[in-house]
Amino acid sequence: MITVGLLGCGNIGHIIAKHQKSFSITAVYDQIEARADELAAASDARAYTDFTTFLSADFDIVVEAASVAAAQEYGEVILRSGRDFVVMSVGALSDTEFRERLVRTAKEMGKKIYVPSGAVMGLDNIKVGQISAIDTFLLRTTKSPASLSIRADVPTMIFSGKAHECIRDYPKNVNVSEALTLAAGHEVDVELWVDPDVDRNIHEIFIEGEFGDAYIRVRNIPSPENPATSYLAALSILTLLENLDNPLVIGT
Numbered sequence: 001m002i003t004v005g006l007l008g009c010g011n012i013g014h015i016i017a018k019h020q021k022s023f024s025i026t027a028v029y030d031q032i033e034a035r036a037d038e039l040a041a042a043s044d045a046r047a048y049t050d051f052t053t054f055l056s057a058d059f060d061i062v063v064e065a066a067s068v069a070a071a072q073e074y075g076e077v078i079l080r081s082g083r084d085f086v087v088m089s090v091g092a093l094s095d096t097e098f099r100e101r102l103v104r105t106a107k108e109m110g111k112k113i114y115v116p117s118g119a120v121m122g123l124d125n126i127k128v129g130q131i132s133a134i135d136t137f138l139l140r141t142t143k144s145p146a147s148l149s150i151r152a153d154v155p156t157m158i159f160s161g162k163a164h165e166c167i168r169d170y171p172k173n174v175n176v177s178e179a180l181t182l183a184a185g186h187e188v189d190v191e192l193w194v195d196p197d198v199d200r201n202i203h204e205i206f207i208e209g210e211f212g213d214a215y216i217r218v219r220n221i222p223s224p225e226n227p228a229t230s231y232l233a234a235l236s237i238l239t240l241l242e243n244l245d246n247p248l249v250i251g252t
């Protein structure tokens with residue numbers, strides 16, 4: 001059974017803990033001690049109040065479900081501790097210097113950095129952008145104003161520009177833009193909308209290139225404890241963990 005050290009005991013952390021099947025969470029860490037204690041009690045894991053002590057516990061892989069800042073602060077030391085690293089706050093990798101250093105460290109240590117598909121679909125074949133031309137690539141994300149803690153009475157575009165700027169401004173809301181960018185090897189354009197009439201987190205992907213064109217629309221149900229985070233994002237980590245040991249690899 002794969003053992004997991006969980007970094008971040010919020011909404012996604014709880015969903016993962018509730019659905020342990022072929023993996024088991026043995027150690028948890030959160031900057032808010034009470035959250036780590038509560039999740040540890042509910043999942044038979046041990047809570048740590050200090051990250052270095054957390055890393056010295058016995059587990060195979062670290063799952064980060066905390067924040068872009070946490071992934072950037074701890075990513076390298078996780079890999080250096082000899083663990084693979086599942087990074088949900090993939091916006092962390094939009095910092096090119098950080099990403100290159102992290103990848104170098106993973107190579108040096110013989111470890112992997114896993115980026116789950118998160119709140120979108122289609123990352124598999126969008127990877128053809130790494131070997132063939134992409135001409136148009138746009139992500140349009142629409143969420144409720146409340147989930148971004150802002151007010152709007154009509155549909156409002158609050159950002160239009162490149163993925164790397166958008167993740168800087170909205171690190172909790174467009175991690176998907178970095179996942180798409182890394183998959184395609186091509187920085188995605190982003191429009192971020194709030195719409196008072198939506199009760200889903202909607203991601204529309206428009207892509208055109210040498211392969212043809214595609215339009216993907218994902219209408220995600222918000223997760224129970226954090227409406228800005230789609231439930232699909234947590235399911236995608238669970239699926240990744242369930243498949244880690246599977247010799248049959250589906251999708252590109």
Ligand SMILES: NC(=O)C1=CN([C@@H]2O[C@H](COP(=O)(O)OP(=O)(O)OC[C@H]3O[C@@H](n4cnc5c(N)ncnc54)[C@H](O)[C@@H]3O)[C@@H](O)[C@H]2O)C=CC1
Pocket residue numbers: 007008009010011012013029030031032035065066067068069070073088089090117118119120171172173175176179225226228229230233
């Ligand atoms: N890649 C994707 O498609 C998606 C990524 N996300 C990202 O996943 C992450 C987790 O999402 P949720 O569980 O919904 O968030 P959440 O806010 O419910 O939980 C995050 C937890 O991490 C803890 N945390 C934050 N920074 C920390 C640090 N530096 N050190 C230790 N603990 C820290 C917080 O105290 C909190 O308990 C967020 O960064 C979110 O933006 C969310 C949805 C989709």
Ligand SMILES: O=C([O-])CC(=O)C(=O)O
Pocket residue numbers: 118119171172173174175176177201202220228229230231233
């Ligand atoms: O969960 C979502 O719909 C997307 C999200 O928050 C992110 O990409 O950071």
